[in-house]
Amino acid sequence: MSSPWSSLRVSPATRKKLLWVLPSAVAVLTLVVFAARIFRDSATGQAFLTDFPGQSELPAGAPTGFPAWLNFQHFLNAFFIVLIVRTGWLVRTTQRPAAYWMRKNTGLIRTKKAPTKISIHLWLHLSLDALWTLNGVIFIVLLFITGQWMRLVPTTWAVFPNAVSSALQYASLNWPLENGWVNYNSLQQLAYFTIVFIAAPLAILTGLRMSAIWPQPSSTASKVFPLELARAIHFPVMLFFVLFVIMHVTLVLTTGALRNLNHMYATNSGESWLGFGIFAGTLMLTVAAWILAKPVFLQPLASLGGKVTRQ
Template sequence: MTPARIPTPLRAVYGVFGAATLAVLAFTAVFFTRWIASLAPVEAFLAAYPGAAPMPEGQGIGVPAWLSWTHFLNAFFLLLIIRSGIRIRGERTPSGLWTSRRVKKRRMSLTIWFHIAVDVLWMLNGVAFVVLLFATGHWVRIVPTSWEVFPNALSALIQYVSLDWPTHSGWTGYNGLQQLSYFAIVFLASPLAILTGARLSAFWPRETDPSSRVGRLNRMFPVDLAKAIHFPTMLFFVGFVIVHVGLVLATGALRNLNAMYGGQDAVNWTGFWIFVISLVAMAGGWIAARDRVIAPIAQRFGDVRMRPRR
């Protein structure tokens, strides 16, 4: 049986009720955390661990140009990955098919091909970022070097939730919660997204013999497990981006944007306008990611057959 559709006015009521519930929960969390932070033991904890991530003296200071560029490209490619990923989940009938010229059995929808193509660009950018991160010594910004990062991360979390922002400068380093979050994104979530995405792609070997090496690998890492992990990982990225951008704008927007985009530890409008230009570029990429733009590019790497429009 087809489930009954909820009427549009009722959906609007549900939406308003849901938003109001989230607002009440947020206010409750803020006031409860502020009460917790006022207790003497917690005050002593916050004084002992103010939130800053311990870093080797004199290392990881500043935001070099390569970090700004890889940061922008990461956001740009991630936006297109999310766009195409959402389209894949909602696509019942592909608008076009891509077929490899070398392996005719390797066939996929045009949307999936675009998703994989952008994935490859995102991975290449990520490799460049990690190589430069360790080559220049800036790895200390996002890789914990002391166990004290954990109590400092908890301290930073309490301060964020209570709206008593932890004082820090992205130019000289991050607080404990930021460091753990960036470490998780770069070294945990990203490899997990790549591995599960590869398992779901047409490029993964499809050996059906369970006794073969590939068959054993497929049995150890079934496609259903990859599906169960891949989409929630994307949602984790989306949630991280929303919180990350929100805190950047709420905790000293001009200085934060200037550090990442303007390459200077100062409060002026340089970084803001570069950020605006990057948003325009990302919006242009979102609009351009359509079949009539994707198909000619995909045609260079295989055969494309578009479904006739009705």
């Protein structure tokens, strides 16, 4: 039986078109930098930067620094997102999967409807989605319990002109000062807010809509949220995550790598190599998981909850 995910595969013609993305992006970025530098050097640009330096004030009582639980959550989020993107891409591009998985219709998940056979890549994708969602729920709860939400959620309209100011500074290659241990610049704040409170829920909701656990097509929920709409949203959201990761890693490594990595992995604001060492270890773990995400290694794990077949 075909899956709603099968129609998301990328055709060879589309892949060829994607080859034009990189040179086109370079040309556009060159024009953006040129225009940003001209505006920044103008009297209007200088006045704008003076009025809006790129960072808005946080609410009173906002926490400083990053606790250990947030560092660990950051690693888990990065780990899951990388593997989710990899498996999602395999679902779209693999024409003939090496193995298939069908859940066992027993125990707590016994249903009248016959289980659907899916590719082992889709099984891993959905399994990772479930773990990422659980991790996200814990993350959101801890954000609001500890007050860390104040660093991510805009609480003043000044965040928007300051975000434009930050974007202008980045685009002109004269980047704003980084002090993420105390406060993100406004562009970072909006980006993190979008990832946590908009993109992630969209990815989860559209993924659920495309899965077999969604109510039948005749249900009210399915009519309100058509499958075609979920398909149209899910892939662009994945591309948004990829773009965010690329930009995030680039800025982390080019705006004080040791300090930033200590913020994200070692719960301190110093410039020791501790954060880099932890980051390198998590990177090797992620690479190992990337390599092992193959049917030959997945089959024993997948067999614990279902039947794995070659056809």
